[in-house]
Amino acid sequence: MRAFTAIIGRDLRLGLRQGGDLLTLVLFFVIVGVLLPFAVGPDRPLLAQLAPAIIWVAALLAQLLSHDRLFRSDFEDGSLALFRHASLSLDGIVFAKLIAHWLLTGLPLVVAMPVLALVLGLTADNFWLAVLTLLAGTPALTAFGAIGAAVTVGLKRGGLVAPVLVLPLSLPVLIFGTGAFDPTRVEASTQALLLLCALSLVSMALAPFAAALALKISGE
Amino acid sequence: MADTSPNAHPGWFTRIAHPGMFMGWSRHLVLPLVAITVIAFGVGLYFSFLASPADYQMGDTVRMMYVHVPTAWLSQFCYAVMFASAIGTLVWRHPMADVSQKAAAPLGAAFTALALFTGSMWGRPTWGTFWEWDGRMTSTLVLLFIYLGIIALWRAFDDQLKAARIVAVVTLVGAVNIPVIKFSVDWWQTLHQPASVFRMDGPTVDGSILVPLLVMTLAFSLLFMTLHLVRMRTEITRRRIRSLELAQARAAGGAA
Numbered sequence: 001m002r003a004f005t006a007i008i009g010r011d012l013r014l015g016l017r018q019g020g021d022l023l024t025l026v027l028f029f030v031i032v033g034v035l036l037p038f039a040v041g042p043d044r045p046l047l048a049q050l051a052p053a054i055i056w057v058a059a060l061l062a063q064l065l066s067h068d069r070l071f072r073s074d075f076e077d078g079s080l081a082l083f084r085h086a087s088l089s090l091d092g093i094v095f096a097k098l099i100a101h102w103l104l105t106g107l108p109l110v111v112a113m114p115v116l117a118l119v120l121g122l123t124a125d126n127f128w129l130a131v132l133t134l135l136a137g138t139p140a141l142t143a144f145g146a147i148g149a150a151v152t153v154g155l156k157r158g159g160l161v162a163p164v165l166v167l168p169l170s171l172p173v174l175i176f177g178t179g180a181f182d183p184t185r186v187e188a189s190t191q192a193l194l195l196l197c198a199l200s201l202v203s204m205a206l207a208p209f210a211a212a213l214a215l216k217i218s219g220e
Numbered sequence: 221m222a223d224t225s226p227n228a229h230p231g232w233f234t235r236i237a238h239p240g241m242f243m244g245w246s247r248h249l250v251l252p253l254v255a256i257t258v259i260a261f262g263v264g265l266y267f268s269f270l271a272s273p274a275d276y277q278m279g280d281t282v283r284m285m286y287v288h289v290p291t292a293w294l295s296q297f298c299y300a301v302m303f304a305s306a307i308g309t310l311v312w313r314h315p316m317a318d319v320s321q322k323a324a325a326p327l328g329a330a331f332t333a334l335a336l337f338t339g340s341m342w343g344r345p346t347w348g349t350f351w352e353w354d355g356r357m358t359s360t361l362v363l364l365f366i367y368l369g370i371i372a373l374w375r376a377f378d379d380q381l382k383a384a385r386i387v388a389v390v391t392l393v394g395a396v397n398i399p400v401i402k403f404s405v406d407w408w409q410t411l412h413q414p415a416s417v418f419r420m421d422g423p424t425v426d427g428s429i430l431v432p433l434l435v436m437t438l439a440f441s442l443l444f445m446t447l448h449l450v451r452m453r454t455e456i457t458r459r460r461i462r463s464l465e466l467a468q469a470r471a472a473g474g475a476a
Contacts, residue, residue: 147393151373151386161369161376165390168365168397171358210393213310217385 003088004096011100025066025105026112032058033116044121051120052181055130056174058116059109060141064163066105067145070097071215075153080219090216095208098146106138129181129189136193137177139200143207144169150211154218172199237314239456246449253446260439267432275429284342286432290440292335295363296398298328298444302370303395306388316452318384319459321391322374323451327444329367336360355404356412359397366394380459 015022036054037047047054074080083093110131117127148166155161176199179192235241268286275282302324308317339357340350351357370387377383405412 147390151390152376154382154386155376157376161372164365164372165369168362168369169393171362210389214386214389217382217389220382 003086004092007088007093007096008100008103011097012103015100015104021066021069022104022108025062026108028065029058029062029109029112030115032061034119037120048121048123048126051117051122051126052130052133052178054120055113055116055134056137056177059134059138060167060170060174062109063105063138063141063145064166066101067142067149067162067166068159070101070146070149071153071211072149075215075218080215084216084219090212091208094146094150094212094215095204098142098204098208098211101146102139102142106134106142109138110134126181133177133180133193133196136196136200137173140173140196140203141170143200143203144173146207146211147214150214150218153215237312237316239315239319239459242316243453243456246453250446250449250453253442253449257439257442257446260435260442264432264436264439267435272428272432281342281345282429284338285429286436288335288338288342289433290437291331291338292360293437294440294444295328295332295335295360296401297441298324298331299363299367299391299395299398301448302328302391303398306391309384309388310392313385318381319452319455320448321384321387322380323448323455325367325370325374327447327451329364329371331440331444332360332364332367336364354412356401359401359404362397363401366397370394 033054036050036057040047040050071080074083084090086093088096113127113131113134116122117130122130144166145162147169148162151165152162173196176192176196180189180196182189182192235245264286268283272283274280302321305317305320305324308314309321336357339360343352344350370390373387373390374383377386
């Protein structure tokens with residue numbers, strides 16, 4: 001357990017001391033969210049209707065960009081080779097890294113939500129729903145992204161392959177994430193939210209094993 | 221003293237696993253498989269065009285089904301082959317499982333694309349739309365993306381041995397989509413009809429339509445087996461050529 005928290009602490013320190021990355025991520029999220037209204041046109045009722053979709057697409061893209069650094073630097077400087085000989089199994093280490101990664105890339109998006117909510121004209125109800133779905137859904141995005149990152153970590157030119165692998169898997173997150181915003185049917189919206197939670201829990205529980213296996217193969 | 225070395229009498233596992241032996245026994249399989257496939261397609265096409273009635277509602281467009289259903293079935297069967305091969309790669313490091321995985325991916329992508337194409341061609345006259353965002357179509361489209369992603373991953377690696385094991389991990393993860401496709405028609409009430417051939421209470425399709433459907437499914441499955449075998453043989457030959465070229469380049473480098 002001490003090794004587990006030590007890994008989380010290490011990754012959080014590394015992430016926070018290079019504060020630029022964190023700010024860039026939030027900036028990217030907000031810019032994508034602001035960009036889409038220009039493409040759609042400044043029609044406020046339409047924008048309010050599209051807001052959940054815009055927020056989720058922006059979150060998906062922002063998370064997608066951040067996945068590459070999940071294992072890349074550890075792989076290149078040899079930390080991963082050391083991790084393989086640690087007392088904690090590699091699955092556990094990957095799980096710890098996932099938690100730290102989510103705290104660094106998932107949580108800031110939720111914090112940046114109010115800005116987008118203002119621009120897109122979200123109602124108060126939908127704002128809280130958006131916060132809730134992002135909190136419930138982004139862990140699944142991190143988990144799927146980790147698999148993509150682990151699989152392509154050994155590739156010099158794997159930049160585009162990982163998103164191509166991760167995006168189809170992320171589709172259910174997008175479906176349930178935006179499906180929760182159904183104002184007419186409370187039941188369907190609760191169901192989507194619960195499915196989103198289930199998706200996050202299952203993928204967070206299983207992805208470390210797949211990612212660790214891929215990292216082991218890449219490191220050989 | 222009895223000869224106990226494993227090479228004297230190779231077991232069936234070795235005979236499948238050893239690329240040289242595989243090339244030996246699979247050589248005799250290609251022509252018979254091609255012949256059976258051609259016969260099956262001949263019978264299947266005869267049944268589907270001449271010896272089966274037009275549907276009382278859909279008319280002749282029902283004949284689309286004899287292409288659409290087999291390709292859709294193969295799009296999933298092909299993934300099952302890749303899944304089994306992926307387990308073979310990860311658990312036993314079976315060299316032929318690597319080759320089988322690699323050979324199956326483009327076939328799966330082609331069958332999935334065909335299933336989507338014939339489906340939209342069929343959907344236009346019967347449902348009035350080429351495309352509908354229903355559960356089964358969306359999940360089949362995701363399957364196509366997974367196939368294409370796997371092919372892209374294969375091509376991104378230089379070292380094919382490492383690629384096989386990495387791709388195997390992705391294949392196992394992507395398999396979550398297969399049950400989603402299977403049960404999509406039960407979970408979401410949509411345009412696509414629920415299972416009507418393999419059911420606990422027997423098929424709900426009439427015999428005159430079921431016979432061509434089953435024959436065409438058999439014919440397409442045989443086509444897949446033939447193409448898969450040929451692709452595996454091609455892949456082995458390609459790897460041999462590559463290793464010969466590497467050896468030659470190394471020898472030339474040593475001489476210089």
